[in-house]
Amino acid sequence: MIDFGYTLSKSGTLKIENLDDSRFKALHKLEPDAYKCINCGSCTASCSAGVFTELSLRKILLSLQRGDEKDYINQLQSCMLCGKCMLVCPRGINTRHLILSISKIYNTVDR
Amino acid sequence: MLYKGKQKIWSDYQKEIPDDHWFYVRSCIRQNFFPASEVTFLRILRDELGKDIYETPHHTTCGGIAYHQECIPQETQMTIIARQFALMTEAGYENYACSCITSFGLYCETLETWHEMPEVLERIRENLWKACRREFNIPKYLAHSSDLVYKFRNEIAERAKYKLVNRFTGEPLKVVEHIGCHYAKMFPSKGVGGAEYPYVLVGMAESWGGNVIDYPERRHCCGYGFRQYHVKANRGYSVSNTHKKFESMEPYHPDFIVTNCPGCPYFLDRWQYVIAEQTGKTYGGDGQGIPVLTYEEMAGLVLGYNPWDIGMQTHQIAVEPLLDKIGVEYDESKKYEGSGGKPLPEPEFPMNIRCC
Numbered sequence: 001m002i003d004f005g006y007t008l009s010k011s012g013t014l015k016i017e018n019l020d021d022s023r024f025k026a027l028h029k030l031e032p033d034a035y036k037c038i039n040c041g042s043c044t045a046s047c048s049a050g051v052f053t054e055l056s057l058r059k060i061l062l063s064l065q066r067g068d069e070k071d072y073i074n075q076l077q078s079c080m081l082c083g084k085c086m087l088v089c090p091r092g093i094n095t096r097h098l099i100l101s102i103s104k105i106y107n108t109v110d111r
Numbered sequence: 112m113l114y115k116g117k118q119k120i121w122s123d124y125q126k127e128i129p130d131d132h133w134f135y136v137r138s139c140i141r142q143n144f145f146p147a148s149e150v151t152f153l154r155i156l157r158d159e160l161g162k163d164i165y166e167t168p169h170h171t172t173c174g175g176i177a178y179h180q181e182c183i184p185q186e187t188q189m190t191i192i193a194r195q196f197a198l199m200t201e202a203g204y205e206n207y208a209c210s211c212i213t214s215f216g217l218y219c220e221t222l223e224t225w226h227e228m229p230e231v232l233e234r235i236r237e238n239l240w241k242a243c244r245r246e247f248n249i250p251k252y253l254a255h256s257s258d259l260v261y262k263f264r265n266e267i268a269e270r271a272k273y274k275l276v277n278r279f280t281g282e283p284l285k286v287v288e289h290i291g292c293h294y295a296k297m298f299p300s301k302g303v304g305g306a307e308y309p310y311v312l313v314g315m316a317e318s319w320g321g322n323v324i325d326y327p328e329r330r331h332c333c334g335y336g337f338r339q340y341h342v343k344a345n346r347g348y349s350v351s352n353t354h355k356k357f358e359s360m361e362p363y364h365p366d367f368i369v370t371n372c373p374g375c376p377y378f379l380d381r382w383q384y385v386i387a388e389q390t391g392k393t394y395g396g397d398g399q400g401i402p403v404l405t406y407e408e409m410a411g412l413v414l415g416y417n418p419w420d421i422g423m424q425t426h427q428i429a430v431e432p433l434l435d436k437i438g439v440e441y442d443e444s445k446k447y448e449g450s451g452g453k454p455l456p457e458p459e460f461p462m463n464i465r466c467c
Contacts, residue, residue: 001388004385004389005346006344006345008347008354008390009347009351
């Protein structure tokens with residue numbers, strides 16, 4: 001086999017019938033801005049904690065919207081709540097507050 | 112959906128295509144990947160059908176690849192397009208035909224922008240005048256070159272030497288048609304058949320005896336997607352998209368794929384080699400791939416042109432099994448013979464996919 005420097009990646013197809021979005025709906029009730037995110041990644045690019053850890057708010061929010069948060073939710077424990085992401089968000093989302101609400105609903109605070 | 116329903120949608124999306132007098136512009140990447148396709152287009156339109164098609168060496172890129180990778184501002188890109196229109200105006204033409212789907216989408220987007228925002232059009236006119244002292248008229252008709260071949264498909268069928276029929280079984284060849292995304296997905300009313308049921312390639316294949324197959328991922332992107340390919344780290348995404356299409360079409364055993372875009376034939380052709388080298392899987396019969404043709408090559412084949420003159424040797428996937436099915440006569444020893452008998456360099460053969 002030849003190494004081209006890239007490989008086939010797994011299909012990201014979602015099975016909507018298996019999607020459990022009950023917690024995301026609860027989050028949306030608390031944080032109406034949760035659907036505003038356009039996944040631009042500005043928050044992740046400006047994140048101080050993201051330099052040293054895997055923390056990526058963009059990936060976390062996307063995984064929450066897709067009901068498949070298990071691989072990413074624990075990343076939130078690296079967040080220092082500095083609020084830099086809030087300053088750069090082009091959609092004006094209060095990301096700091098959003099992170100706290102995610103932690104509350106998805107129980108990452110207790111983990 | 113009922114066939115009647117499809118017929119209705121197609122009739123709603125029929126496009127007015129003038130009969131003659133076209134200003135033709137080539138595609139940047141097609142000239143490199145499949146250079147004979149555009150030559151074949153001109154040969155068919157000018158020599159076979161006697162149409163007036165004008166092209167100029169002063170034509171440049173439309174800026175599409177840079178624009179879609181966000182390397183140039185839209186205003187710069189629109190000024191480049193304004194210059195192409197100025198060349199058309201200077202040559203005395205009103206009908207503009209482009210060979211590239213990216214360009215076609217971009218021309219549609221630019222014309223729509225100017226229509227919606229006349230002040231932008233005025234600014235672009237000013238930019239062009241300041242940059243190169245040129246003035247332009249907006250084309251009366253804009254078409255993709257596949258629209259022209261589609262328009263003249265019945266005339267081509269009358270002159271055809273071969274049909275898209277398997278001569279061993281007498282059955283129509285099973286054709287996968289793949290439309291470039293920017294042909295009608297952006298502006299459905301600008302493409303023949305719209306975005307859902309683009310008829311431009313179906314019309315050609317059916318008129319020339321083939322049978323188009325419908326498969327689940329028929330309208331999926333070929334995988335090119337500009338940044339998905341041009342950024343090497345993203346190429347896994349590009350090849351995965353193409354892989355998804357091949358997995359979807361495989362059960363239908365297509366005889367060949369036909370496309371109307373510069374990138375699609377390249378990626379559907381070359382990625383078969385990459386998939387074979389990475390996974391060992393091939394999608395044609397007997398360890399071979401599925402041949403991928405441009406619509407000009409398909410037209411050239413049915414008209415009986417020498418397959419090596421229309422550039423069939425520039426494909427990664429061997430086309431000989433397809434030529435044998437149609438019954439096209441060819442001389443294998445002249446496959447890599449260039450103009451004037453000068454030998455062309457021969458490619459190395461891959462490990463996991465048979466190339467005759």
